[in-house]
Amino acid sequence: MRKKWYVLFTKTGEEKKLKEAIEHIFPPDEVKPLIPRRRLMEKRQGKKIEVVRTLFPGYVFINTVMTEETYRSIKLMPVSAKLLMTDLEPAEVPPEEMKPILRLTSVSDVIGFSTGIRVGTKVKIIEGPLKDFEGIIIDVDSRKGRAKVMLDILNETKKVDLGLTVIKNLEAEL
Known part of the structure:
Protein backbone atom coordinates (compact mmCIF):
# COMPACT_ATOMS: atom_id res chain seq x y z
CA MET A 1 0.00 0.00 0.00
CA ARG A 2 1.05 3.59 -0.72
CA LYS A 3 1.62 6.12 2.04
CA ILE A 22 4.56 10.22 17.14
CA GLU A 23 8.33 9.92 16.65
CA HIS A 24 8.59 8.05 19.97
CA ILE A 25 5.72 5.61 19.30
CA PHE A 26 6.16 4.87 15.59
CA PRO A 27 9.28 3.88 13.63
CA PRO A 28 10.37 6.69 11.23
CA ASP A 29 9.64 4.58 8.15
CA GLU A 30 6.07 3.89 9.36
CA VAL A 31 4.73 7.36 10.26
CA LYS A 32 6.41 10.63 9.30
CA PRO A 33 5.06 13.74 11.09
CA LEU A 34 5.33 17.24 9.60
CA ILE A 35 4.67 20.62 11.22
CA PRO A 36 5.13 23.28 8.53
CA ARG A 37 6.55 26.41 10.14
CA ARG A 38 7.65 29.77 8.77
CA ARG A 39 10.44 32.14 9.68
CA LEU A 40 9.44 35.79 9.84
CA MET A 41 10.41 39.13 11.32
CA GLU A 42 8.30 40.69 14.08
CA LYS A 43 8.63 44.03 15.80
CA ARG A 44 8.94 43.90 19.57
CA GLN A 45 9.68 46.99 21.60
CA GLY A 46 10.69 48.79 18.40
CA LYS A 47 13.22 46.11 17.39
CA LYS A 48 12.87 43.59 14.59
CA ILE A 49 13.44 40.03 15.75
CA GLU A 50 13.36 36.75 13.86
CA VAL A 51 10.69 34.28 15.02
CA VAL A 52 9.45 30.89 13.83
CA ARG A 53 5.68 30.37 13.81
CA THR A 54 3.57 27.32 13.00
CA LEU A 55 1.95 27.73 9.59
CA PHE A 56 -1.18 25.76 10.60
CA PRO A 57 -1.62 26.14 14.39
CA GLY A 58 -3.18 23.07 15.97
CA TYR A 59 -2.44 20.76 13.01
CA VAL A 60 0.19 18.07 12.44
CA PHE A 61 0.42 16.32 9.07
CA ILE A 62 1.37 12.64 9.02
CA ASN A 63 2.52 10.51 6.09
CA TYR A 71 -5.37 4.35 13.66
CA ARG A 72 -5.77 2.76 17.13
CA SER A 73 -2.26 3.84 18.20
CA ILE A 74 -3.03 7.45 17.22
CA LYS A 75 -6.30 7.39 19.18
CA LEU A 76 -4.47 6.09 22.29
CA MET A 77 -1.59 8.59 22.16
CA PRO A 78 -0.74 10.37 25.43
CA VAL A 79 -0.99 13.77 23.70
CA SER A 80 -4.45 15.01 22.73
CA ALA A 81 -4.88 14.27 19.01
CA LYS A 82 -7.86 13.76 16.73
CA LEU A 83 -7.63 12.53 13.19
CA LEU A 84 -9.47 14.54 10.53
CA MET A 85 -12.26 12.22 9.36
CA THR A 86 -14.71 11.93 6.47
CA ASP A 87 -17.72 9.99 7.71
CA LEU A 88 -16.09 6.94 9.35
CA GLU A 89 -12.71 6.97 7.60
CA PRO A 90 -9.58 9.08 8.11
CA ALA A 91 -9.57 11.87 5.50
CA GLU A 92 -6.63 11.79 3.11
CA VAL A 93 -5.14 15.18 2.20
CA PRO A 94 -5.23 15.26 -1.63
CA PRO A 95 -1.74 15.14 -3.18
CA GLU A 96 -2.38 18.41 -5.09
CA GLU A 97 -3.00 20.16 -1.74
CA MET A 98 0.14 18.66 -0.16
CA LYS A 99 2.42 19.50 -3.13
CA PRO A 100 2.94 23.21 -2.30
CA ILE A 101 3.45 22.44 1.40
CA LEU A 102 6.02 19.74 0.60
CA ARG A 103 7.78 21.97 -1.94
CA LEU A 104 8.12 24.76 0.63
CA THR A 105 9.29 22.38 3.37
CA SER A 106 11.52 20.13 1.24
CA VAL A 107 14.79 21.16 2.91
CA SER A 108 13.46 21.69 6.43
CA ASP A 109 10.06 22.04 8.04
CA VAL A 110 10.78 25.78 8.42
CA ILE A 111 9.94 27.95 5.41
CA GLY A 112 12.53 30.70 5.00
CA PHE A 113 12.08 34.38 4.29
CA SER A 114 10.77 35.63 0.98
CA THR A 115 13.55 36.98 -1.20
CA GLY A 116 11.78 40.35 -1.22
CA ILE A 117 11.99 40.71 -4.98
CA ARG A 118 9.31 43.11 -6.17
CA VAL A 119 8.71 45.75 -8.83
CA GLY A 120 11.40 48.44 -8.72
CA THR A 121 14.01 46.21 -7.06
CA LYS A 122 17.54 46.34 -8.47
CA VAL A 123 18.77 42.82 -9.25
CA LYS A 124 21.80 41.03 -10.63
CA ILE A 125 21.60 37.96 -12.86
CA ILE A 126 23.61 35.16 -11.25
CA GLU A 127 23.25 32.37 -13.86
CA GLY A 128 22.98 31.82 -17.58
CA PRO A 129 24.10 33.78 -20.65
CA LEU A 130 23.22 37.15 -19.05
CA LYS A 131 25.22 36.41 -15.88
CA ASP A 132 26.51 39.55 -14.06
CA PHE A 133 24.11 41.92 -15.85
CA GLU A 134 22.15 44.23 -13.55
CA GLY A 135 18.65 45.55 -14.07
CA ILE A 136 15.39 46.72 -12.51
CA ILE A 137 12.35 44.48 -12.02
CA ILE A 138 9.27 45.79 -13.83
CA ASP A 139 6.91 42.85 -13.18
CA VAL A 140 6.84 39.77 -10.91
CA ASP A 141 4.76 36.61 -11.29
CA SER A 142 5.50 34.80 -8.02
CA ARG A 143 3.10 31.97 -8.87
CA LYS A 144 5.17 31.11 -11.95
CA GLY A 145 8.45 32.08 -10.26
CA ARG A 146 9.31 34.61 -12.99
CA ALA A 147 10.20 38.29 -13.26
CA LYS A 148 10.46 40.77 -16.13
CA VAL A 149 13.69 42.75 -15.81
CA MET A 150 14.80 45.86 -17.74
CA LEU A 151 18.46 45.48 -18.78
CA ASP A 152 20.84 47.78 -20.63
CA ILE A 153 22.34 45.61 -23.37
CA LEU A 154 24.51 47.12 -26.15
CA ASN A 155 23.31 50.65 -25.36
CA GLU A 156 19.67 49.59 -25.61
CA THR A 157 17.14 48.93 -22.86
CA LYS A 158 15.64 45.46 -23.22
CA LYS A 159 12.89 43.70 -21.30
CA VAL A 160 13.90 40.13 -20.35
CA ASP A 161 11.73 37.43 -18.74
CA LEU A 162 13.76 35.48 -16.14
CA GLY A 163 13.21 32.85 -13.46
CA LEU A 164 13.41 34.15 -9.88
CA THR A 165 16.13 31.57 -9.16
CA VAL A 166 18.61 33.22 -11.54
CA ILE A 167 18.39 36.74 -10.08
CA LYS A 168 19.73 38.15 -6.85
CA ASN A 169 18.30 41.12 -4.98
CA LEU A 170 21.06 43.75 -4.82
CA GLU A 171 19.10 45.97 -2.42
CA ALA A 172 19.03 43.20 0.23
CA GLU A 173 22.83 43.48 0.52
CA LEU A 174 22.74 47.14 1.55
Missing part, protein backbone atom coordinates in the same frame (compact mmCIF):
# COMPACT_ATOMS: atom_id res chain seq x y z
CA LYS A 4 -0.84 9.00 2.14
CA TRP A 5 -1.03 12.30 4.01
CA TYR A 6 -3.47 12.78 6.89
CA VAL A 7 -4.09 15.58 9.39
CA LEU A 8 -4.13 15.39 13.18
CA PHE A 9 -5.77 18.10 15.31
CA THR A 10 -4.24 19.02 18.64
CA LYS A 11 -4.33 21.99 20.98
CA THR A 12 -2.66 25.08 19.56
CA GLY A 13 0.89 25.20 20.92
CA GLU A 14 1.09 21.42 21.45
CA GLU A 15 2.06 20.54 17.88
CA LYS A 16 5.69 19.84 18.85
CA LYS A 17 4.63 17.55 21.75
CA LEU A 18 2.43 15.60 19.36
CA LYS A 19 5.21 15.30 16.77
CA GLU A 20 7.63 14.05 19.44
CA ALA A 21 5.06 11.52 20.70
CA THR A 64 1.61 6.86 6.61
CA VAL A 65 -0.24 3.80 5.44
CA MET A 66 -3.34 4.10 7.62
CA THR A 67 -3.86 0.61 9.00
CA GLU A 68 -6.29 -0.28 11.78
CA GLU A 69 -3.30 -0.61 14.13
CA THR A 70 -1.92 2.83 13.20
Whole structure:
Protein backbone atom coordinates (compact mmCIF):
# COMPACT_ATOMS: atom_id res chain seq x y z
CA MET A 1 0.00 0.00 0.00
CA ARG A 2 1.05 3.59 -0.72
CA LYS A 3 1.62 6.12 2.04
CA LYS A 4 -0.84 9.00 2.14
CA TRP A 5 -1.03 12.30 4.01
CA TYR A 6 -3.47 12.78 6.89
CA VAL A 7 -4.09 15.58 9.39
CA LEU A 8 -4.13 15.39 13.18
CA PHE A 9 -5.77 18.10 15.31
CA THR A 10 -4.24 19.02 18.64
CA LYS A 11 -4.33 21.99 20.98
CA THR A 12 -2.66 25.08 19.56
CA GLY A 13 0.89 25.20 20.92
CA GLU A 14 1.09 21.42 21.45
CA GLU A 15 2.06 20.54 17.88
CA LYS A 16 5.69 19.84 18.85
CA LYS A 17 4.63 17.55 21.75
CA LEU A 18 2.43 15.60 19.36
CA LYS A 19 5.21 15.30 16.77
CA GLU A 20 7.63 14.05 19.44
CA ALA A 21 5.06 11.52 20.70
CA ILE A 22 4.56 10.22 17.14
CA GLU A 23 8.33 9.92 16.65
CA HIS A 24 8.59 8.05 19.97
CA ILE A 25 5.72 5.61 19.30
CA PHE A 26 6.16 4.87 15.59
CA PRO A 27 9.28 3.88 13.63
CA PRO A 28 10.37 6.69 11.23
CA ASP A 29 9.64 4.58 8.15
CA GLU A 30 6.07 3.89 9.36
CA VAL A 31 4.73 7.36 10.26
CA LYS A 32 6.41 10.63 9.30
CA PRO A 33 5.06 13.74 11.09
CA LEU A 34 5.33 17.24 9.60
CA ILE A 35 4.67 20.62 11.22
CA PRO A 36 5.13 23.28 8.53
CA ARG A 37 6.55 26.41 10.14
CA ARG A 38 7.65 29.77 8.77
CA ARG A 39 10.44 32.14 9.68
CA LEU A 40 9.44 35.79 9.84
CA MET A 41 10.41 39.13 11.32
CA GLU A 42 8.30 40.69 14.08
CA LYS A 43 8.63 44.03 15.80
CA ARG A 44 8.94 43.90 19.57
CA GLN A 45 9.68 46.99 21.60
CA GLY A 46 10.69 48.79 18.40
CA LYS A 47 13.22 46.11 17.39
CA LYS A 48 12.87 43.59 14.59
CA ILE A 49 13.44 40.03 15.75
CA GLU A 50 13.36 36.75 13.86
CA VAL A 51 10.69 34.28 15.02
CA VAL A 52 9.45 30.89 13.83
CA ARG A 53 5.68 30.37 13.81
CA THR A 54 3.57 27.32 13.00
CA LEU A 55 1.95 27.73 9.59
CA PHE A 56 -1.18 25.76 10.60
CA PRO A 57 -1.62 26.14 14.39
CA GLY A 58 -3.18 23.07 15.97
CA TYR A 59 -2.44 20.76 13.01
CA VAL A 60 0.19 18.07 12.44
CA PHE A 61 0.42 16.32 9.07
CA ILE A 62 1.37 12.64 9.02
CA ASN A 63 2.52 10.51 6.09
CA THR A 64 1.61 6.86 6.61
CA VAL A 65 -0.24 3.80 5.44
CA MET A 66 -3.34 4.10 7.62
CA THR A 67 -3.86 0.61 9.00
CA GLU A 68 -6.29 -0.28 11.78
CA GLU A 69 -3.30 -0.61 14.13
CA THR A 70 -1.92 2.83 13.20
CA TYR A 71 -5.37 4.35 13.66
CA ARG A 72 -5.77 2.76 17.13
CA SER A 73 -2.26 3.84 18.20
CA ILE A 74 -3.03 7.45 17.22
CA LYS A 75 -6.30 7.39 19.18
CA LEU A 76 -4.47 6.09 22.29
CA MET A 77 -1.59 8.59 22.16
CA PRO A 78 -0.74 10.37 25.43
CA VAL A 79 -0.99 13.77 23.70
CA SER A 80 -4.45 15.01 22.73
CA ALA A 81 -4.88 14.27 19.01
CA LYS A 82 -7.86 13.76 16.73
CA LEU A 83 -7.63 12.53 13.19
CA LEU A 84 -9.47 14.54 10.53
CA MET A 85 -12.26 12.22 9.36
CA THR A 86 -14.71 11.93 6.47
CA ASP A 87 -17.72 9.99 7.71
CA LEU A 88 -16.09 6.94 9.35
CA GLU A 89 -12.71 6.97 7.60
CA PRO A 90 -9.58 9.08 8.11
CA ALA A 91 -9.57 11.87 5.50
CA GLU A 92 -6.63 11.79 3.11
CA VAL A 93 -5.14 15.18 2.20
CA PRO A 94 -5.23 15.26 -1.63
CA PRO A 95 -1.74 15.14 -3.18
CA GLU A 96 -2.38 18.41 -5.09
CA GLU A 97 -3.00 20.16 -1.74
CA MET A 98 0.14 18.66 -0.16
CA LYS A 99 2.42 19.50 -3.13
CA PRO A 100 2.94 23.21 -2.30
CA ILE A 101 3.45 22.44 1.40
CA LEU A 102 6.02 19.74 0.60
CA ARG A 103 7.78 21.97 -1.94
CA LEU A 104 8.12 24.76 0.63
CA THR A 105 9.29 22.38 3.37
CA SER A 106 11.52 20.13 1.24
CA VAL A 107 14.79 21.16 2.91
CA SER A 108 13.46 21.69 6.43
CA ASP A 109 10.06 22.04 8.04
CA VAL A 110 10.78 25.78 8.42
CA ILE A 111 9.94 27.95 5.41
CA GLY A 112 12.53 30.70 5.00
CA PHE A 113 12.08 34.38 4.29
CA SER A 114 10.77 35.63 0.98
CA THR A 115 13.55 36.98 -1.20
CA GLY A 116 11.78 40.35 -1.22
CA ILE A 117 11.99 40.71 -4.98
CA ARG A 118 9.31 43.11 -6.17
CA VAL A 119 8.71 45.75 -8.83
CA GLY A 120 11.40 48.44 -8.72
CA THR A 121 14.01 46.21 -7.06
CA LYS A 122 17.54 46.34 -8.47
CA VAL A 123 18.77 42.82 -9.25
CA LYS A 124 21.80 41.03 -10.63
CA ILE A 125 21.60 37.96 -12.86
CA ILE A 126 23.61 35.16 -11.25
CA GLU A 127 23.25 32.37 -13.86
CA GLY A 128 22.98 31.82 -17.58
CA PRO A 129 24.10 33.78 -20.65
CA LEU A 130 23.22 37.15 -19.05
CA LYS A 131 25.22 36.41 -15.88
CA ASP A 132 26.51 39.55 -14.06
CA PHE A 133 24.11 41.92 -15.85
CA GLU A 134 22.15 44.23 -13.55
CA GLY A 135 18.65 45.55 -14.07
CA ILE A 136 15.39 46.72 -12.51
CA ILE A 137 12.35 44.48 -12.02
CA ILE A 138 9.27 45.79 -13.83
CA ASP A 139 6.91 42.85 -13.18
CA VAL A 140 6.84 39.77 -10.91
CA ASP A 141 4.76 36.61 -11.29
CA SER A 142 5.50 34.80 -8.02
CA ARG A 143 3.10 31.97 -8.87
CA LYS A 144 5.17 31.11 -11.95
CA GLY A 145 8.45 32.08 -10.26
CA ARG A 146 9.31 34.61 -12.99
CA ALA A 147 10.20 38.29 -13.26
CA LYS A 148 10.46 40.77 -16.13
CA VAL A 149 13.69 42.75 -15.81
CA MET A 150 14.80 45.86 -17.74
CA LEU A 151 18.46 45.48 -18.78
CA ASP A 152 20.84 47.78 -20.63
CA ILE A 153 22.34 45.61 -23.37
CA LEU A 154 24.51 47.12 -26.15
CA ASN A 155 23.31 50.65 -25.36
CA GLU A 156 19.67 49.59 -25.61
CA THR A 157 17.14 48.93 -22.86
CA LYS A 158 15.64 45.46 -23.22
CA LYS A 159 12.89 43.70 -21.30
CA VAL A 160 13.90 40.13 -20.35
CA ASP A 161 11.73 37.43 -18.74
CA LEU A 162 13.76 35.48 -16.14
CA GLY A 163 13.21 32.85 -13.46
CA LEU A 164 13.41 34.15 -9.88
CA THR A 165 16.13 31.57 -9.16
CA VAL A 166 18.61 33.22 -11.54
CA ILE A 167 18.39 36.74 -10.08
CA LYS A 168 19.73 38.15 -6.85
CA ASN A 169 18.30 41.12 -4.98
CA LEU A 170 21.06 43.75 -4.82
CA GLU A 171 19.10 45.97 -2.42
CA ALA A 172 19.03 43.20 0.23
CA GLU A 173 22.83 43.48 0.52
CA LEU A 174 22.74 47.14 1.55
